[in-house]
Amino acid sequence: MDGFVNPNHQIPVEVWAGWVERACAINEFAAPDRPISNPSSGPTGSPSDDSPGTDFNRRGSWSETGLFDQGWAWVRQSGDDRGLITRPGKDGGVSASIGMVTSRQNGWPLFWCWSTSVPEFVAEQPYNRFAVFTALNHRGDFKAAARALADRGYGHRQPEVPIVLPSHSRNVTGSGLILTPTGEPAEPDRLFRWMSELRFRPQNDKWLWDGYLSRGGVTMLSALWKAGKSTLLSHLIRAFDGRSELFLGRPITPGRVLYVSEEHEEMWAERRDDLGIGDHVGMVCRPFKGRPSPAEWAAFLGSVVKSVDEYRFDLVVFDTISKLWPVREENDAGQVEDALMPVWNITNGGAALLMVHHNRKSGGKEFTGSRGSGGLPAFCETLIEFSRNTEDPKDCHRVLVGGGRYRETPAKLLIELTPSGYVSHGDPDDGPPIVLPPARDWKALLTSIVGTESKRFDEIQSALAESGRDGQGVRKKDLIDELNRRVEGGEYERMGLGTKGSPFRWSKVSFDSSPGVPPLGKSEEQDLEPNE
Template identity: 25%
Template sequence: MENRDTIVRVLKTLFESGDVFEIRMLDAVLPGSSWQHVQSGYFDYEHIEDVPNALANFKTYGGVYVTLNPVNPNLLGRANNRLKKAKNRETTGDKDILRRRWWLIDVDPVRPAGISATEEERGLSFDKAAEISSGLQSMDFPKPMCVNSGNGTQLLYRVDLPADDGGLIQRCLQQLSACSTDRVQVDMSVYNSARICRLPGTWNRKGDPIDTRPHRVAEIIDLPDEIETVPAELLHKLAGNCSKTSNSSADEIQPTISTVSPIDDFNERGDITAILQKHGWTLKSESDQQYWYRPGKSTGQHSATYDGTVFYVWSDNAHPFEARQGYNRFGVYKLLEYGGDDSASIAALKTDGYGPDDGDVDLTGILGKLCDGTAKASPPLPYGIEVHSLAQLRKTFSGLNKPVVHGLLREGETMNVIAAPKMGKSWLTMRLAVSIASGIDWMGFEVEQGKILHIDNELHRNLIIDRYEKVCKAMNLPARLLDGNVDVISLRGELKDIVSIGDICQSLQSNCYKLVIIDAFYRTLPVGTDENDNGAIAGIYNMIDRYAALMKCGFVLIHHSSKGNQSGKSVTDVGAGAGSQSRAADTHLVIRPHEEQDIFVMEAGIRSWAPIDPIALHWQWPLFSRTDEVDTSQLLGMAKPKAKDKPPSLEDFVDRCVAPYDPCSKNSIVYEAGQILGLSERKANDMLSLAMENGLCTRIKAGSRMVYVKNRAGISGEKSLWAAALLTHDPGKPPQEIAEVTSCSVRQVNRVRQELSL
């Protein structure tokens, strides 16, 4: 039997009032059946006591799991505090997670798939988990919840991070990968935010139970009286991001976990000077950095991108491992001692998990320059510009930046939101902020859930709060769900220009924001800046690009349109000021009023996505909502096209363009239609085709030519129609001549003449 008390105790530890979570049962079998399937349901905190009751309704199951992090409460609509057969795409995905609250370290014994662990194997996993926990405690990590999953051991650390943490949890797990052995493995796949974890108090049934490998109930090994949250700076420290959170050196940030790794070897033999000299390098000069070259080679003028046979080694080990600035000591050590002349070991260097991130460095090229000394020196380009061949770029291309708003905006990009004053663009953007913070689609566009920084220089703080509450209420979302995902800076009365805002962004870069909103853009212009100055505005957008790259997030700038009627302007010309404000942004999104009251049209010029069609929005305070029942071309103030002459009927077309000249060619008909009726070539061809479909004219073979004739009453057959056309234009022509031209008999020509009443 399941342990009801353990189930309830764990769920009340994992979640808090107001939270919603998913329970998922694998290989579930109902009474009276043998069919194994997946059951899933969503429960809120107030109905935790119902979970054991729901599980008791099943004859057996393979395992019961729970989402570690709270999910979008709207998912209760899938299965409200109950379990049901899970349909495709009706279980929790990463976009459904509101915030990361737990970090799972799953330690499993190595054994064949599909079977339970022995007691010895389970003991090995516990010993390794205890070793990891002890090592993390030496780095000031708090005690975790420790769980016996039935076959392995799990450590659960309380965290407070955005659902999209920028890969922080994944990098922390990678740092623990060296703890794995040939008998025990630390699972590297459990980093995503929607990860499910075995629910203590429930059975773990892997394969068939045998004496040495029985089925077991997952249990709590240790649950501290008070669960402490791991500070974010400790996670960054473990992940190796010391440049963001600490001045500690790279060899000081590793947990004291027993393992054999390059960094341990470095600690043993960390004299970088001796190692460089061993590999044939000579120290040229030394200040805050060391300048090394290989004797016997022309050093020339050095290149900051390692195009020559010289390179820098920074004297402090905390400097980022970046090709443009130089190697830190540990980076050079790895290349020389572990890379050496063997380029095949590059993959190991990229994945060993130690030292600052070297994923963007061309290790192949650098190894060649450091180890064989064959590269030639070349002078650097001005301003630090680098030239790369397309082949080099294609090798390192890893795809476009991650989306923020699918179809509109990516990380590192800037989007303008342009509309006339008091049209509601701030409300529209607040709904975007709420959508990203909660993971709900915005105006039909899928969003990536994450944290928002809202910098407002027009509204007082209390009004900003009031507006967010009103937007949440209109969207049927509790405002408290945004508490951890929306940060607000009100600059009303304390204006900061874009340069000062850059200082703010730099200070907050470790907060892992998904989007930064600046409302309004024009109030961030430095004193004396002319918004019509293309050069000045382009320079400001260049600053914003740097901020976006620094914070690895998207930027939204709320701006006003120029004065006057906007309906006839192109999308990129709607914003006020210099033209560069539209061209410098990656997405230029404009809102213009429609002819219908409370209807607006949203259009966009987009750089890194496919073009989108105009979208109609309905304004019902305080929300804009998408509507598809409006002609988006009818903008308010749009000049109406002049009424055109009524198009000719098909009969009129044939009587005026075919009948007077038949039998005639298509070119002749098209020409006459243009001259007489003013029709374009395309329109004339269309009308000719329709006339044939409606039996008003026919295409016949006249000798060696294909020609068109009008269909005349009572006449049928190609030769008769040809004869009818000739008789119509020349009634006095002898029947013998017409019969000779058309290959008809004289009798047939006379019959046609009689039908035409000539």
């Protein structure tokens, strides 16, 4: 250690950073799952335990816990037996959530109380159904609560019927868990999982913001500087407070956000006051005085993971990633990937990660417009490009172009900032709706337009537009769906190959006509555009 310690017994910063960097390189530590309860929240049990309490956690409902019998009431439901509730004696406001938080160990829905005015529960702590039932009905006596649930039929679950795989002599249940000789599920003691053991997140718990922010996934939002990213993101994080079920027309789930920003604190204080952003958002403003070293970056990510675990953040935002990571050469794929690999520690716990980045001035097609190495967009599951709709600086419209690994991600959205917030105008490539007279149904008009003489799609569309004015519109997809429905019902037939030389044509089926080809499918629907 000679030469490492100065007379003041302080290790030089550069020496300490080197030690930390080497330690991080050999680190095998994996952050543990969050505890699903504290001592006051009741016993936890395992998925194989057939006790009444554990069975109630699996199959019971929140109404059976006694919450609603004792005066708790729904504020907003976000699905089957899940949502936000208010405590007894309170006319409005949110006091707790049920089913919005789940046990990472067992997958059970949990009760989360924010109110400090409820004597039965400790604020900011999770409770499973059994613990809630015990607290409300048996004054914390879990044995008495278990006996009461047994009288209701809980605790006598029938074992699952194993699926026999021809090529293996393993015992696998319908839920994809390997059974031990005693019939209990067990984690595989090997490097890999068989395909039958792979797990997936239920569809109703997959998205924080439908199509854009997935739990456990990484999303990149890229745009030119000063295009309005921060304004959009300010409205987005506000929307996670549960005040609305939709943001830009897409379902959004209430949650907590940890926002790491390159901007100074005063700017976010102004946005907070202007928009009313609540304490479901935690801010980290300018965490580094300069570009961090790899060791400092690793230590910071460790602090983020710890905060996500302790405060149960659902979304982490890095705005912008280029001002936070240790990468000095953005075109160096090796540096970029070295900086990105540790962020999986954030998403492995189930949180979503949104990284904000800048586009090049020259832009690019197929999501190649972001600055630097392609290793960054390739690392992400979902990509969003944010741009102005026109060159007019007063134009409040913006365009979101989306893509990635999920089919739910919208290809394009036209959005507008209004005095009341952002609104979505749908996909701008769909074009304006066809205008129809208010007194007549467009499907009835279609019946009179398509006769025994076949018509192309654009001819049908033009005829509808000419037949109606000052009425409600019909989208192209709706028209295609109706034509398909009539082909399937035998009322219409469709001819042609869907090419420029042989476009699709529709006509009414006559008595001497032969059966038409199958209705227009999704892949054919895309080929329809050049023929319109």
